[in-house]
Structures are given as structure tokens and as C-alpha cells.
Amino acid sequence: HLSKRLEKVAEFVLEEGTVADIGSDHAYLPVYLVGNGLCEYAIAGELNEGPYASAIEKIRANDLQGKVEARQGDGLNVLDGRKADTVVIAGMGGPLIVSILKKGQKFLPDVKRLVLQPNVAADQVRYWLKNNGWSLIDEAILMEDGHVYEVLVADRSGVDPYDLVDMRKQLWLGPYLMEERSEAFHKKWKREYDQLKRIYGQLQLARQKQARHRVEELEQKMRWLEEVL
Ligand code: SAM
Structure with missing residues (x-):
């Protein structure tokens, strides 16, 4: 099987x-x-x-x-x-x-x-x-x-x-998969979203200048996920 x-x-x-x-x-x-x-x-x-x-x-x-x-x-x-x-x-x-x-x-x-x-x-x-x-x-x-x-x-x-x-x-998300937004898709990216949010919180606490680029990248990714979740 x-x-x-x-x-x-x-x-x-x-x-x-x-x-x-x-x-x-x-x-x-x-x-x-x-x-x-x-x-x-x-x-x-x-x-x-x-x-x-x-x-x-x-x-x-x-x-x-x-x-x-x-x-x-x-x-x-x-x-x-x-x-x-x-x-x-x-x-x-x-x-x-x-x-x-x-x-x-x-x-x-x-x-x-x-x-x-x-x-x-x-x-x-x-x-x-x-x-x-x-x-x-x-x-x-x-x-x-x-x-x-x-x-x-x-x-x-x-x-x-x-x-x-x-x-x-x-x-990143898959052009067909993000249109279809199946249950598995939602599950995968909700997991990722929650993880990004945690990292984002930690970075903000650290308030390091070097983290600026990383923060912007995280914000972009979180916005994309908010659109599809
Ligand atoms: N394709 C199967 C599947 O999806 O269930 C087996 C996946 S298994 C995790 C990965 C297999 O790829 C292993 O058996 C490993 O020996 C083989 N492998 C890794 N690198 C390879 C390469 N460069 N060329 C051929 N086989 C490779």
C-alpha cells in the first residue's frame, strides 16, 4: 500500500x-x-x-x-x-x-x-x-x-x-496553491505565520539596528500570509 x-x-x-x-x-x-x-x-x-x-x-x-x-x-x-x-x-x-x-x-x-x-x-x-x-x-x-x-x-x-x-x-506560497487555499495549505501557513509572529516579537524586544532588514522581511511575509489565511 x-x-x-x-x-x-x-x-x-x-x-x-x-x-x-x-x-x-x-x-x-x-x-x-x-x-x-x-x-x-x-x-x-x-x-x-x-x-x-x-x-x-x-x-x-x-x-x-x-x-x-x-x-x-x-x-x-x-x-x-x-x-x-x-x-x-x-x-x-x-x-x-x-x-x-x-x-x-x-x-x-x-x-x-x-x-x-x-x-x-x-x-x-x-x-x-x-x-x-x-x-x-x-x-x-x-x-x-x-x-x-x-x-x-x-x-x-x-x-x-x-x-x-x-x-x-x-x-513562496505556490501560485496554484494560494488560489485554491485548501485545508492543508491553511494548516501549513498558519503554522508558519504563528512562528513568524513569535520571531517578530523577539526581534522587537531585541531592538537591534542590524535586525531592521530582517524585521522588514518578516513584516512582508506576515502581510502576505494575512492575505491568504
Ligand atoms: N523517493 C522516495 C520517497 O519519496 O518516499 C524516497 C525518499 S528517501 C527520503 C531519499 C532517497 O534518495 C534515499 O533513498 C537516498 O539514498 C536517495 N538519494 C539521496 N541523494 C541522492 C542522489 N544524489 N541520487 C540518487 N538518490 C539519492
Whole structure:
């Protein structure tokens, strides 16, 4: 049984062609996708020996050799000599996802869709996508076991969900998510708002000159959140 988080990720994978799940761990996602006929072929990429071995075992246990292939390697290097239509990178921090995309630039021209699920710092992923020719076409946010997860979907369609005036706010909150304002969205940002408010109070008590810039940034963020909460 797949987590709600990975089920959501799976919804955005293109049915035709190959999906590459980078940092696949037990290959749960590739096995689910191909096993359920939701994708034709899958590569489970893993850097580390332990998870790579688990991926091989999981594929064998599900009798999916020949349709799901485990490959050991760093990031997108597992695409050397292959093509993937969808690339999934899930369950890592935004900065690690961005570094994998950056290091693997040369493998991206053949990729039609990216499905990225940063555990933190989704704004850094949106920012990278925007500056590297990818269009953010959809987003999802969900709650599972007290955690809030975001899923970002990008392709080459040229769709641009950002407005010049609101761009910084949209990169932070997610242009689609802030329109939709779901329960999970509200939960995540209410938490953040309460935390900012606490820090703000502390900074004001400290009354340090050097804190001026930080205070202004906090005020901006709190105003943005007051608009959407
Ligand atoms: N993607 C799965 C998920 O969402 O449930 C597993 C997430 S797990 C927290 C992160 C996995 O990424 C680990 O198995 C780790 O070994 C792998 N990993 C970390 N850095 C990687 C890299 N540069 N290339 C490939 N895999 C990597």
C-alpha cells in the first residue's frame, strides 16, 4: 500500500513511456506505477547501496523485472544512455532536488515532465524551474501523519502562472496553491505565520539596528500570509 503522498505524486506521472524515479529507495513508486498499468516502464534510480538493494528486491518480489529497472548512480546520471518521459524526485529537501536537477542538466532535454515533491523549501524548486525553461503547470498539497507535503508539476508548455507584481509571494506560497487555499495549505501557513509572529516579537524586544532588514522581511511575509489565511 502506497502512502497518500506517493499516490499524489503518481497521479501526475505521464502514462506513456518511461518514468525515472530518482532517489527511489524501495522502488515503491515505480513498482506501483508499472504494476498498476499507470506507466509503461520505470527506472528506479538510487545513489546508495542499501536502498538500491531494497529496490532490486522489491522489483523481484513483484515479478516486474524487465519492466522496472533499478539503476545505481548519482541523481540523473542513471539516465545515461536512456530516455525518460517523466522524472520524479520526491521525499527530499528542495535544495537537494535543485542540486540534482542542476548537476543533471544535460539529461533534461528529452524529459517531458518533472514531478517534484520537496519536503521543505518548495520555493527554491519553483524558482529554479522558472529560471530554467520549465513551466509550473500544476501543484498539490496534502496532509499525512501531521506533515504537509507539496507536489510541483512542470513541463515545457510555456504556461506562466506568475504575475510580475505578485511573483515573490507566488514563488513562496505556490501560485496554484494560494488560489485554491485548501485545508492543508491553511494548516501549513498558519503554522508558519504563528512562528513568524513569535520571531517578530523577539526581534522587537531585541531592538537591534542590524535586525531592521530582517524585521522588514518578516513584516512582508506576515502581510502576505494575512492575505491568504
Ligand atoms: N523517493 C522516495 C520517497 O519519496 O518516499 C524516497 C525518499 S528517501 C527520503 C531519499 C532517497 O534518495 C534515499 O533513498 C537516498 O539514498 C536517495 N538519494 C539521496 N541523494 C541522492 C542522489 N544524489 N541520487 C540518487 N538518490 C539519492
